[in-house]
Amino acid sequence: MSDGRTLGQLLAQRGVSRRAFLKYSSYLASLMALPPAASRAMAEGLAKAPRQSVIWLSFQECTGCTESITRAHSPTLEDLIFDFISLDYHHTLQAASGEAAEAARHEAMAANKGKYIVVVDGSVPVGAGAIYSTIAGITNQQMLEETVKDAFAVVAVGTCAAFGGIPHARPNPTNAMPIRRLVKDKPVINISGCPPIPEAMAGTLAHVLAFGNVPELDSHGRPLAFFGDSIHDRCYRRPFYDKGQFAESFDDDGARKGWCLYKLGCKGPVTYNACATLKWNGGVSFPIQSGHGCLGCSEPHFWDMGGFYKPVSAPSDEVGPLAAIAVAGGAAAGVAAGLVHRAAKVKAKAAHTTVTVDDLEKTS
Structure with missing residues (x-):
């Protein structure tokens, strides 16, 4: 007491x-x-509390x-x-x-x-x-x-x-x-x-x-x-997403090179948490850094979102085409992917700030 x-x-x-x-x-x-x-205000508040x-x-x-x-x-x-x-x-x-x-x-x-x-x-x-x-x-x-x-x-x-x-x-x-x-x-x-x-x-x-x-x-x-930010926003693999470079399996060459895990079911684009910045175990690592996609565990209904290894429909359904563009277009693909991502990010942010727990409960 x-x-x-x-x-x-x-x-x-x-x-x-x-x-x-x-x-x-x-x-x-x-x-x-x-x-x-x-x-300083926090210090004074804590000292007096x-x-x-x-x-x-x-x-x-x-x-x-x-x-x-x-x-x-x-x-x-x-x-x-x-x-x-x-x-x-x-x-x-x-x-x-x-x-x-x-x-x-x-x-x-x-x-x-x-x-x-x-x-x-x-x-x-x-x-x-x-x-x-x-x-x-x-x-x-x-x-x-x-x-x-x-x-x-x-x-x-x-x-x-x-x-x-x-x-x-x-x-x-x-x-x-x-x-x-x-x-x-x-x-x-x-x-x-x-x-x-x-x-x-x-x-x-x-x-x-x-x-x-x-x-x-x-x-x-x-x-x-x-x-306030999605894991995707802060993920160190984000540049590979922008370039359309994705691992196709957990043991392929892309995975070994640290490419984006979106196609392997990573939910980082639709998951809001500080895992990519604060990390875990005293700042040592977080799942994506360890080679596994985000499960989206901080979001409502994460267990019922269709499978941990199935890609989500956001931020873009154009991920497949972007990968092909990356091969053919080189640096231009990064710009194209970035534009698609930014548009999708606005959409995801809007959904993030308007959908409530009550709304989600009505769908369960």
């Missing part, structure tokens, strides 16, 4: 200098794509999102727990169990009424009276409604919580629902991904703590700082 001391006091007690704190705040501000001047009470609920999920955040490196999970937040309830990480665990959740809710953040990992089954998943003798739906009642905001981590994920895939036998469909009276921040990037989770919590508000979100409720 938070003892009322501010983060500035706690950090000073741990021997963290003002210079180091300002440098760290600058990193967080850049991580959230904030202007340089925001770093008490440790944030966080209640983490786990429903229909695989614990992959928790595994992911334990691998955060800036800030680390230890930094989050001991400096930034007071993690008052978490099914996997808490030492307490049974009645003691539930007492901790209720105590945190009462002591931080209107101020605590609820992090939800996993979708909520609402079919057959919501009986498919229960915790402490109540359904997931009941626990969600009870816990978010007096919360400041809700953070849905992972595609299961954000969009329903794998439990929501056809035929969706448990009638799994994303959190945004069930929580209507609180701000809901979606941090999608299967699992989500740990720095996206940690950075979002740091933003809420520093500024006391929700970061700018896209139409799917995701922080624009992490979900």
